[in-house]
Structure formats: structure tokens, C-alpha cells
Amino acid sequence: MALLKLTSPHAHTAQSTANVMQLVLLATIPGLLALTVFFGWGTLINIVLASIVAVSCEAAVMRLRKRPVMVYLKDYSALVTAMLLGLALPPLAPWWIVLVGTGFAIVIAKQLYGGLGYNPFNPAMVGYVVLLISFPVQMTAWPAPLPLYPDGSSAPSLWQSLQMVLPFLNAEGIDAFTAATPLDTFKHNTGLLVEQLYQKDPLFSRANWAGIGWEWANLGFLAGGCFLLYRRVFTWHAPVAMLGALVVCSALFYDGGSSSSHGSPLMHLLSGATMLGAFFIVTDPVTSATSNRGRLIYGALIGVLIFIIRSWGSYPDAVAFAVLLMNFAAPLIDNYTLPRTYGHKKSRRATEKATEKATEKKD
Amino acid sequence: MRKVWDLIGGVHVPENKHQSVQSSIGTLPMPKELVIPLTQHIGAPPKLLVAEGEKVLKGQVLAEPKGFVSAGVHAPTSGVISAISDHPIPHPSGMAARCLTLIPDGEDRWIETKGTEAKGLEDYREHSPEELLNIIRQSGIAGMGGAGFPTAVKLSARQPISTLIINGTECEPYITADDMLMRERPQEIVEGIKILAYILGEPDEILIGIEDNKPEAYEALEPYLKDTNIELVEFQTRYPSGGEKQLIQILTDKEVPNGGLPADVGIVCQNIGTTYAVKRAIQQGEPLISRVTTVTGKACQTNRNYQVLIGTPIGHLLEHNGFDESQCPRLVMGGPMMGFTLEDLNIPVVKTTNCILAPTAEELPTPPPAQPCIRCGMCAEACPASLLPQQLFWYAQSQNHERLEAHSLFDCIECGACSYVCPSNIPLVQYYRAAKGDMRKLAQEKISSDRARERFEFHQARKEKEEAAKLAKREARKKAAEQARAKAAANEDGSTEGNVSGKTASSPADDIIKAAMARAEAQKASPEEQREKLKRGITRAESHVESVQKRLDGLDPEATDKQREQALAAIEDAQLRLNDAQQKLAALKLPSTRSASDSSMSSTPSSAEKTVMEKIKASPKEALEKKIATLKERIGVTEEKLAEADDESLKTALQNGLDKQQTKLKDAEQQLAETPNQLEAPTATPETEDAASVAIARAQAKVTAQASMSDEDKLKASVESLQNRLKKAQKKLTSAEAEGSEHIDAFRTGVEKLQAKLTAAETQLQQDAK
Numbered sequence A: 001m002a003l004l005k006l007t008s009p010h011a012h013t014a015q016s017t018a019n020v021m022q023l024v025l026l027a028t029i030p031g032l033l034a035l036t037v038f039f040g041w042g043t044l045i046n047i048v049l050a051s052i053v054a055v056s057c058e059a060a061v062m063r064l065r066k067r068p069v070m071v072y073l074k075d076y077s078a079l080v081t082a083m084l085l086g087l088a089l090p091p092l093a094p095w096w097i098v099l100v101g102t103g104f105a106i107v108i109a110k111q112l113y114g115g116l117g118y119n120p121f122n123p124a125m126v127g128y129v130v131l132l133i134s135f136p137v138q139m140t141a142w143p144a145p146l147p148l149y150p151d152g153s154s155a156p157s158l159w160q161s162l163q164m165v166l167p168f169l170n171a172e173g174i175d176a177f178t179a180a181t182p183l184d185t186f187k188h189n190t191g192l193l194v195e196q197l198y199q200k201d202p203l204f205s206r207a208n209w210a211g212i213g214w215e216w217a218n219l220g221f222l223a224g225g226c227f228l229l230y231r232r233v234f235t236w237h238a239p240v241a242m243l244g245a246l247v248v249c250s251a252l253f254y255d256g257g258s259s260s261s262h263g264s265p266l267m268h269l270l271s272g273a274t275m276l277g278a279f280f281i282v283t284d285p286v287t288s289a290t291s292n293r294g295r296l297i298y299g300a301l302i303g304v305l306i307f308i309i310r311s312w313g314s315y316p317d318a319v320a321f322a323v324l325l326m327n328f329a330a331p332l333i334d335n336y337t338l339p340r341t342y343g344h345k346k347s348r349r350a351t352e353k354a355t356e357k358a359t360e361k362k363d
Numbered sequence B: 001m002r003k004v005w006d007l008i009g010g011v012h013v014p015e016n017k018h019q020s021v022q023s024s025i026g027t028l029p030m031p032k033e034l035v036i037p038l039t040q041h042i043g044a045p046p047k048l049l050v051a052e053g054e055k056v057l058k059g060q061v062l063a064e065p066k067g068f069v070s071a072g073v074h075a076p077t078s079g080v081i082s083a084i085s086d087h088p089i090p091h092p093s094g095m096a097a098r099c100l101t102l103i104p105d106g107e108d109r110w111i112e113t114k115g116t117e118a119k120g121l122e123d124y125r126e127h128s129p130e131e132l133l134n135i136i137r138q139s140g141i142a143g144m145g146g147a148g149f150p151t152a153v154k155l156s157a158r159q160p161i162s163t164l165i166i167n168g169t170e171c172e173p174y175i176t177a178d179d180m181l182m183r184e185r186p187q188e189i190v191e192g193i194k195i196l197a198y199i200l201g202e203p204d205e206i207l208i209g210i211e212d213n214k215p216e217a218y219e220a221l222e223p224y225l226k227d228t229n230i231e232l233v234e235f236q237t238r239y240p241s242g243g244e245k246q247l248i249q250i251l252t253d254k255e256v257p258n259g260g261l262p263a264d265v266g267i268v269c270q271n272i273g274t275t276y277a278v279k280r281a282i283q284q285g286e287p288l289i290s291r292v293t294t295v296t297g298k299a300c301q302t303n304r305n306y307q308v309l310i311g312t313p314i315g316h317l318l319e320h321n322g323f324d325e326s327q328c329p330r331l332v333m334g335g336p337m338m339g340f341t342l343e344d345l346n347i348p349v350v351k352t353t354n355c356i357l358a359p360t361a362e363e364l365p366t367p368p369p370a371q372p373c374i375r376c377g378m379c380a381e382a383c384p385a386s387l388l389p390q391q392l393f394w395y396a397q398s399q400n401h402e403r404l405e406a407h408s409l410f411d412c413i414e415c416g417a418c419s420y421v422c423p424s425n426i427p428l429v430q431y432y433r434a435a436k437g438d439m440r441k442l443a444q445e446k447i448s449s450d451r452a453r454e455r456f457e458f459h460q461a462r463k464e465k466e467e468a469a470k471l472a473k474r475e476a477r478k479k480a481a482e483q484a485r486a487k488a489a490a491n492e493d494g495s496t497e498g499n500v501s502g503k504t505a506s507s508p509a510d511d512i513i514k515a516a517m518a519r520a521e522a523q524k525a526s527p528e529e530q531r532e533k534l535k536r537g538i539t540r541a542e543s544h545v546e547s548v549q550k551r552l553d554g555l556d557p558e559a560t561d562k563q564r565e566q567a568l569a570a571i572e573d574a575q576l577r578l579n580d581a582q583q584k585l586a587a588l589k590l591p592s593t594r595s596a597s598d599s600s601m602s603s604t605p606s607s608a609e610k611t612v613m614e615k616i617k618a619s620p621k622e623a624l625e626k627k628i629a630t631l632k633e634r635i636g637v638t639e640e641k642l643a644e645a646d647d648e649s650l651k652t653a654l655q656n657g658l659d660k661q662q663t664k665l666k667d668a669e670q671q672l673a674e675t676p677n678q679l680e681a682p683t684a685t686p687e688t689e690d691a692a693s694v695a696i697a698r699a700q701a702k703v704t705a706q707a708s709m710s711d712e713d714k715l716k717a718s719v720e721s722l723q724n725r726l727k728k729a730q731k732k733l734t735s736a737e738a739e740g741s742e743h744i745d746a747f748r749t750g751v752e753k754l755q756a757k758l759t760a761a762e763t764q765l766q767q768d769a770k
């Protein structure tokens, strides 16, 4: 056997990109469970549909680009995108919503930019925002949490749920009950103090902290995020910064629980897509800032943007917009947040020119 | 317990060290041949001292260090040098280099010391650190941890050293050479440390850094440190804590400044193996001819450390450990993180070979194809230098050198931690090496092109300076000549001769000088302008010739021969000038577009210079000027060299030389100023730039010469010229008589007058002589 010529290092961790993606998929399970328990089969159906679309689109594009299809499918990145989008879309959304969103995410937002690792924007969020802008009605119709179904009506079965998603099966014309989300409620609250609201609205009165169903989904994602942190899939910087900024903002504008309050920090933390965003979207390494310092800034700005859009924007939730806006800013943040390298007094700038360095040396 | 700081970044790599520490450091049978690379260190190659076919003894110097940063090599055993040729050496590129092949004679006989042992110093403290440094240098010791930097150089830091760090980390997996040395020869290592401390002037702190995965070594060393100020510091095992910079940070929280050396923060780092070698060299007089090397990996049946002679072929080493080549897809010299693969079993063990790793395919699988970077940042978390490997990778791919530089690519220590953790299996270090290579090459090219440009600009500046100096000189001379002329005119009391010569010679001379000056100014004048100017010059010259001819034609028969001659000379001059101008014009019109400034400005001065060099020989003044010229030239050369020199010592030497030359120049110039002004005119020749001006200058010279001649000389000259003229006049008279010319009378009177003048002059001369 001839001796090979290889470069160092010769050892390697067992960790692979596929492993990382699998861990992420695994970590979504608690949140997914909570969503399914409180909102029915819708989310699961979303995810299955999205996965089929994502894998087919990815395979088609890879074939078009004349790449080995299986090699790329095996990195699981398409499935992660499908999973995240499926979790973010309203359960029981019509099938074509999922199709359009996922197709757009994979083909346009990911592959047109060069595929995994080259996309400047988070594909799932691009898909989500495109849908939100194009189909606001479908996208803002969240089903009511199952415990809040009117007396006498039971939770839709899997078959009924499928019928709602795929209208051509829906001979009986079943409709889902929709209801306002906690964020909607706060957005539209005009006269009530926070305390009154919490007492009056069953969404809150029957919940522990921040809206029935929502709080558990968020706690589920938080748990998954902690698992990923523990497995060192990402660092704590971006999610902690984002959550921290959100808490600070909502505390500042809590306004003592008056009728113009935008909700308590706890409400903000545990409703909407906060935890999903913090641990599964903001941490998307491809589209976030690179250095830890950069990620702190990146995360914090997303937190601030989420609060601003939630409170004063026209959309109820804001994670997708905030993330996409900061995706734009990430390269800029990168330029100014290089770590201080060993042996250097200060950190440098990515835009530093050779001449600047020369003058710096002279000083 | 001493406080230690955490390693930044780093990774946990399966250690795989237990395999090779099961048995003690062994020895191998003598190989059939040893292949000793001439250069095994960083620095200048040493000077070969032996020839092919020569018999050598163990420890004999085969090559001695040449230059400061260099290390020699010694014969690891006695035998015959059978070849000095190119042979594959341990190098990542698999390249070949000069090696000595030594066929052992089996006697293993030491040089000089008769016995089987070399002899060292009994008490090194009786010797100065310099002496010890010299022994280390002559023993061929170079950093044995991997880099191979000559140890004596590292120990002769100019900065004060407050901390000596002995690197016992050995953080690379698999390698146990230092570990075994510490376990088995702790006393000698401690001795070595003491010697190093003595050489460094007893630094305040002496630390041995050791990872907590070597408790045996720790325990072995501890008893010998009881009454010393040497501190054994243990810290967490984490790759790459053994990197010099990393170890310094762990033990002292100091960082080696970017682009600097540990000595800049008062630290010197030495590896265990090197320390041991220093001790052997000083106390046993044993040069570096063997080292401890780990042989490990599952493709070898036995995993063990050996005391290996430098030059032992890897194949020999493996053979004695039950190496199964069919099981071993790659053979690594060094550890799995930073080692490089060998493709040839004949490659020898060198001073830096700490490990031969022969892993099976399961042990270190061949890497799967790289996937795209998902920017997960795991690499950045692992990087001990706090770089952003993913960004470096990105910019290395796009060859964005500016960004690579800004991301401090050159602070990457190529530890491989980033590649190790990368889930996408990207061979990051490979990209960095390639990018560094490219950037170094470009930088080198830039330096040389910058140098070339500087040289050129320097040349230009010098040329301009010289031109300016010449111009100034010319002006000065012109003034001097004018003064002299004025004096001459006064002396000769307005005689016809003086007047005529003054008129015909001076005005064109002025013209030429002015023209030359204008030319110098209008160096950048376009070819059209040049042509116009030349044309004008030709017209002028033509009219001048005409007028002189008219004058000649209309010359009074009474006019002296002298006048006639001068008129003729003037015509000649004018015609010369005309020719020259026409030539230049022709050159300008040549299709080869040799620009006018080319032919008139840059080529003539040098040829003129040559002529002057040839002409000038006799007069002391001219000799002086010549001397000045050469001095100036030499100064120029020296200045050039100085501009190019980047070595400090060379620079100072050059500067000294330059200073000396400049004082010499000043002396010469002063001398020149003091020498009498007499022969100034001829030196004007080189500066004048065409034949016409040469003639003018000659005329000028005559006047000046006359002006400054002593009376007697003047008289003699005039007598001579009178005699000449008389002869000519008589000839003319004879021919006129023969032809029966109507001017006979006039001629006769002329002759008579000349004779009278001559007689008068001769009488005066005689009187003066008395």
C-alpha cells in the first residue's frame, strides 16, 4: 500500500455537519410536542408537508446543478429549514401555504445564493416573511388552543386536520376555530389594564404565565435550546443577548401594567416565536454574526427590533422581520467585531488596510 | 500552588499515549547506513567539513555552523562517509536535500577521547556563559520540540530574561518522548535546567510546565527540585497547551507580542529534549547525535520510545517494531495534529523527530470529502489564537489577501484545532498554509520590486543632482573665464589679436552654454520642440558660417595671418556646430524614435565623461577632480547599498564607510579649491555637449591660458607664433613674387613688419631672461 500524502491534522472529531443538524432536529421535539398538545395535529402536518417539499426541491436543484444529490441531502440542512418553517407557520394552514413558503425558502433563499453556507438570509425566515406579506389572512389565523375550544366541540382528529389542510379532501367543509394570540390580544387591547386583561381573557386566565399553550411551546423550545447549548452546537451569546434585550425593552415599556402597556417581560419571553427564534433562528450560524462579540450585538439588536415591531408595528409577531433585518447587518457587524488575537493589543477591523496597519505600527 | 491561566480555545483529543509508555526507552541495533541531512535546523546551512570516502569517528564534526543562526552536524557513530548527495529528508513537501550517508564500521569509536565516552566540563560554573553557549552551538543543538531553531541563538537573547520556562507539556497525542525522558532521566533534566539558568543569568522564575496527564513524570521530577528554585507547574491537559505562545500564556498570563519573541516579555522557553541535550553537551561533551523518538500507532506491533541515532532511516526503526505496511495508509512524522506524512521509508530521523506514527486506517481514518462551511463557529471556539478560522477560510478561498491580513492570518500557529473540530471536515490548515505561502511570495515580490523602484528613483535623483552640480560648476567656470578674459583684454591693451579672438570665440561659447542650460531645463521638451530648436540652431549656425566667410573674403590684405587663421578656425567651429546640429536633427527624425533628449542629454555626458577621464592625467588638479568623481561614484554605490541593506549591522558598517568616503570627498574638494586655477578650461570640455562647444571651449581655453600665463611664457608664445607667421608670410611672398601678383608690395611690407615685431619680441625675451 502506498503511503498517502495528507496534511495535518490527521485526527478529527466524530462530529459532522449532519450530526449538528440532527441535534437541532432533535432539540425541537419538546417545543413540537407542546404545540401538538395545545394546538392539535396542524404543526406536525406542516412539518411533514414542508419536509417533503424541502427535500424534493433540494434534490431537484442539486440535480440541476449536477451535484451528487444524496451527498447534499445527507447534511440534513433542508430538513432543518423545513422543520423550522413548519414550526413557525400557523397550524392547519392550507397546504399551498406550506408549499409556497418552503419552496421559496429552499430554492430562492438558499440554493440561488449558492446553497448551504452561502445564503445571507435565513431561508425559513425568508419563506415565512414572503408568506406573511403575500397571504396575511392565512398567516395570521392561528387556531385556538384546544383547551379553549367552545364547549361541545372536540379537538379535530388527525383526519379532520388533514381535511382542513388539504381542501380537496374536505367534503364536509370543516373549519378550524381560530383565536387571537396573546400578542394579538395585547396589540388590540385598548381599555383594559393588564391585570384586568389577565382576569378577563381565558387565554391568560387559564394560563400560568403568558397565554395558554404558548407558554408551554416556548418553554419547550427553551429546553431544546439549553440542550443544544449543552452540546455546544452554538454559543450562548446570541440567544442570551436577544432575550436580555427583549426583557429590558419590555420592562422599560411595561408602564406599570396600564392599559397602554405592551405586556410584561414574561409575556414577551413566553409568547409568540420568542424561544423558537432565540434558540433556533437567531443561532443559525450561516446568517448570523461570526464572532462572539458580534453575536452579542446581533442578538441584542434582534431583541430590540422584535420589541419595537411587536409594540408599534403592524404585524403581531416580529421575529422573522427582526432576524432578516439583522441578517442584512451581520456582515457589517462582523467587520467591527473581530476578536482580539493572541499577541495583539487591540482587536483589529476586518476592513483594515495594509497602510493603516503600517501607520499603526509606527505609533 | 502556582496560579495558572486557562488556555484560550483548545480541544480535547484522545491522547493515545499509554501505548508507548509501557516499556522504558530502548535502543536499536546499528542500522546499515545513516543518512544525515546537512541542514536540520532553521537558519543558514552549515559548512561541510568532510569529503566523500572520508573515515569519521563518533562525535566528529561533519559540518560546522556558518553564520549566527546555524547549527552543525556530527557523526552519530564511527564509519565512512560513502556519499554526499541529495536524499529525501523529513519535510512536508517530501523534498530532497543534501545529506551525508555514513556507513557505520561497527566500532562506534569516539573521537579524540580514546575511550568510549566523550568528555565534558567538570564544573560548568567555572566557565563563562559565553563559553557554554559556544559549546552548545558547536554541539549542533537545535530546538528538539519541532521547530529546530538553534538553541544557542535562543539563549543569547539581548533582552533581560526574568523567566525560564521548560516545556514539558507534550500536548500532541501519541507522543511520549519527553514524558519518558522526564520519567527516566529527571536528574539530568534538572541539571540541564540549572545550566540553562546559569547561561541566562539566573532568571527570577524557572518553571517546568507539565500537563496533568503525566503524573509519573511529575513524581519523577519532584524529588530533584527540592532545594532549587525550579517550580513544577501542572495544568489541565488540553491541546495545544504545549505551543510556546500558549504555554507562556498559561503559566504567566503574558502574551508574546505580535511579531515578537518570548524574549520581548522576558521569557525563554526550552523543550525537555533540548534541555537534556544541553546537559549532555556541557557535562558529557556529547554533541547532539541521538534523540528519544516515539514509535507508535496500531500498524506497529510494539509501541515504544527509543534512543535513536540521528540519521537512522525510518524504515529501520519501524522494522524493529513489527511494522505492517499494508495496514498503514499514512505514515506521520510528529503527532497527529501537526505532524506531516512521509512517503518514503528511507527518510531519516533528524534532530526534530519526536515521533513516528504509523496508524491504521481505523485509527486515523482518511478524511471524508469536505462539506460547505456552515459557519457554526466551532473552529473559532477551538482556536487558541482567537482567530476566526471560518472567516480565514472564506477569504483564503477567495484569495482576499487584504482581509486575510486584517484577520491576522499570520498569527495562526497551524495547530490544527480548528480543522479537528470542523463538522464539515474542511482541511482549514491546508488553506491557511497555501494562503500564507502565496502572501509571502507576493510580499517578497513586492519587496524586490519596491527595491528596484527605490534604486531607480535613487539613481534618478543622483543623476539630477550631478547634473545640477555640473551646471553650477559650468557657471562658475564661465564666470572665471569671463574674468580672465577681461583681464587678458586689459593686459593686451585692446590689441587686434585679443579683440578678434575674443569676438569669435566668446560669443558662440556663451550661446552654447546658454543653450546647454536651456536644454537641461527643458529636459522634458517634446521631440517637436527639440526639432524646432535644432532647426533654429542650424539656421543660426549657417548664417554664422556665412558671416565669418564674408569677413574672411573681405579681409584686408593688410590683415595679419593670425586674424586670417582665427577667422578660418571660426568657420571650422561654426561648420562643426552645423554638422552636429544636422546630425541631431537626423537622429530625431529616425523612425526608431530615439528621442532627442536621449541622444543629447543622456548619452553625451557619459561619453564626455569618458573623454575627460582619458584626457585628464597629468595635472594635479585634474587628478583631484578625477578622484572626486570616483569618490562620488563610490558614495553613490554605498548609498545604494545602504538603501538596500536591511540588516542592522550591515547598515551601520555601510554608514561608517559612507561617512569616511564623504570626509575624503570633502578633503579632495577643498584641495581642489586650493589648487591654482590655471587649467580650468580644459576640464570644461567634458561638460560641453557637442563638437561645436568643444571648439569654443578650446578657443576659450586659449584666451584663459594666455590670460594666466606668465609674461615670459607669453613672450615666448608670441615669439613662436610670430616666427610661424613670418614663415607663412614669407612663403606667400615667394609665391606672390613667382606669380607676379599685384599684392607683392603689401606682402613685403607684411613680412617686414612681422620681422620687426619678432626682433622686438626676441630682444625683450632676452632682456627678461637676464
Ligand code: SF4
Residues within 6 Å of the ligand: B372, B373, B374, B375, B376, B377, B378, B379, B380, B389, B390, B393, B418, B421, B422, B423, B424, B425, B426, B428
Ligand atoms: S468549524 Fe468548519 S463548518 Fe464550522 S464554521 Fe468553522 S470552518 Fe465552518
Ligand code: SF4
Residues within 6 Å of the ligand: B379, B382, B383, B384, B385, B386, B387, B389, B411, B412, B413, B414, B415, B416, B417, B418, B419, B428, B429
Ligand atoms: S490552525 Fe490556526 S486558525 Fe486553526 S485553530 Fe490553530 S491557530 Fe487557530
